[in-house]
Amino acid sequence: MGQLYRKLNAATAKPAKDISVAYHGVDILDPEESSDAGSFANFGDPLLAEIRARGKLPILAGGAGLYIRALLEGLDALPQRDDQFRERLKKRAEDEGREILYKELQAIDPVAAKGIPANNINRVTRALEVHHLTGKPISSFWERQRRPPKHPAVYIAIQWEPEVLRTRIRERAEAMFPALLKEVQSLVPEFYLGMEPGFRCLGYPEAVACVRGELQEDQALEAMIKTTNAYAKRQRTWFRRQVDAIWLTPGDDLAERAERAYREKL
Numbered sequence: 001m002g003q004l005y006r007k008l009n010a011a012t013a014k015p016a017k018d019i020s021v022a023y024h025g026v027d028i029l030d031p032e033e034s035s036d037a038g039s040f041a042n043f044g045d046p047l048l049a050e051i052r053a054r055g056k057l058p059i060l061a062g063g064a065g066l067y068i069r070a071l072l073e074g075l076d077a078l079p080q081r082d083d084q085f086r087e088r089l090k091k092r093a094e095d096e097g098r099e100i101l102y103k104e105l106q107a108i109d110p111v112a113a114k115g116i117p118a119n120n121i122n123r124v125t126r127a128l129e130v131h132h133l134t135g136k137p138i139s140s141f142w143e144r145q146r147r148p149p150k151h152p153a154v155y156i157a158i159q160w161e162p163e164v165l166r167t168r169i170r171e172r173a174e175a176m177f178p179a180l181l182k183e184v185q186s187l188v189p190e191f192y193l194g195m196e197p198g199f200r201c202l203g204y205p206e207a208v209a210c211v212r213g214e215l216q217e218d219q220a221l222e223a224m225i226k227t228t229n230a231y232a233k234r235q236r237t238w239f240r241r242q243v244d245a246i247w248l249t250p251g252d253d254l255a256e257r258a259e260r261a262y263r264e265k266l
Helices: 037-052 065-072 083-096 096-106 110-115 119-133 160-189 204-211 217-242 254-265
Strands: 156-158 246-248
Touching: 037 065, 083 119, 096 110, 096 119, 110 204, 110 217, 119 254, 156 254, 160 204, 160 217, 204 217, 246 254
Parallel strands: 156 246
Antiparallel strands: none
16 A cells, blocks of 8 residues: 555555556555555545546556455444553553564454554554454454445456566565665655654565664565565465455456456456
């Protein structure tokens, strides 16, 4: 979801400004603003309606499965925040380390723990907060009885060979890392602490750690590659298990095959 954030460009693969296709949802948040599946759905709902009203086909491009499901199907209502409980968790994280909160989440909700990165303290905190307020794991809200979709959709995914995908991820990370490091150096610590929600997007925690002197450049790059590979694996697992996706192999005619698969699925 890095494309949502202003000022974070080097590792977010935002569309070129001169591209002929209209994009939505780019540069709509500042790095200190939080994003969640519910707010994404609230943002996207009127956009889908407006695009369809113009007789156009909206295309959701991305891999955050929970965000896509929230927009297309809706999510069960989650409880409101408990700021006092959050403050207690924050104090525990400062005193005992963030890892202690993630281990607690693994104990009470292993399903959610598998889908939430250990270093994403906001999502870990929210999962613990939901369990505290409802007595139910947050994953039980994700795995509710499927309802008819608000917006019928066809899911099309690209299936890369694992070794090819790992190579592409490494090459992409190596190509973007110098600019990513330069971008983070321009923002942290002069304008941001590097702990804001935007800096939890893929690649940014490792670049922030490098700027702080906690990692050498080669260590940060390797950590970024490892994290990205793990995220790609979670994506594949989610889309295979949660939706009836059409998996296509890469090729020069991919766009034509995707369009054909879409029309055959209708």
